[in-house]
């Protein structure tokens with residue numbers, strides 16, 4: 001009998017953060033080989049815990065979580081999100097324009113599904129968080145990539161963005177602070193980008209899931225404040241800043257001129273209603289997460305574990321003959337590069353496979369983030385700093401072998 005044929009759309013979609021390399025790592029582990037996994041930003045796997053008061057909020061409301069909830073999310077949680085967005089200067093933020101989902105992941109899909117017609121174009125960063133490309137393609141859109149090169153400290157170039165715009169372009173996606181590069185965009189750059197979006201009537205979609213994970217006092221500028229009356233969707237969630245990936249709670253907040261976003265808001269509501277509601281239980285954690293003092297700063301400040309991990313990575317790169325790095329200003333990753341003056345021919349997929357097979361370290365090749373011929377690899381800053389230092393010793397051994405073979 002003929003095999004069941006999956007959707008042809010999937011041929012263009014990759015998600016290597018949990019792809020073939022990860023499956024190989026699981027096989028090796030099952031065979032008894034311990035693997036250092038640096039492939040995914042999942043804090044609880046590395047000993048980080050969700051703050052107690054978030055857990056307590058869930059426990060206290062467990063009995064109120066048994067029915068389907070509002071399709072847009074718990075009103076009290078949306079009020080806390082609205083208050084945060086207003087405090088950040090976003091315009092026209094109302095609970096009716098906020099949607100809580102099962103993680104930002106679900107809302108990325110929903111936001112594009114509510115927007116795109118077949119063949120519409122979406123401006124995406126390269127490198128991107130690959131779900132943005134996947135969701136664009138799966139909803140009939142076409143990704144158009146603007147580059148965020150190491151040579152430019154991984155900052156987008158507004159001129160390049162504008163040159164990519166066609167009559168089919170509908171939206172401009174930003175990831176700030178950025179995964180995978182760790183770049184945090186300054187206000188002046190965001191102002192230029194908003195100006196382009198306003199002139200070409202594009203919807204701004206800004207993934208700010210790492211909004212409070214910042215190092216060295218790097219300032220974070222929420223896009224909605226700069227966007228003002230320009231339609232803007234800002235995304236945030238519990239997974240990273242609050243270390244609660246497994247709760248599956250994220251939100252989107254629509255800001256800007258309500259007259260221009262009315263129909264889009266209604267489309268979001270219809271799609272939200274079709275899937276009934278997000279996990280109700282975990283939404284109770286949003287209220288203390290946003291109202292109480294942030295707990296992430298103890299980890300990102302000097303002496304904090306994430307800060308020390310980043311230092312270990314910077315030192316590992318400095319000691320390497322082959323690597324360079326734009327030090328991340330935010331988020332949970334480093335995106336080092338193999339220097340072309342030290343190794344002319346380099347294939348990131350082949351390197352990542354060798355690193356796994358020969359040295360039991362799992363990283364994600366840069367090309368997995370929609371960068372052609374990438375010389376980068378991404379690793380998370382979540383392991384213990386000493387383990388990260390050990391990873392650099394192992395990477396150097398593989399690079400040395402590749403250079404001398």
Ligand code: PLP
Nearest residue numbers: 103104105129179209237239250
């Ligand atoms: N957006 C970015 C930039 C991410 O890095 C991630 C997860 O790594 C997500 C969205 C998905 O987050 P969530 O756990 O809220 O679905």
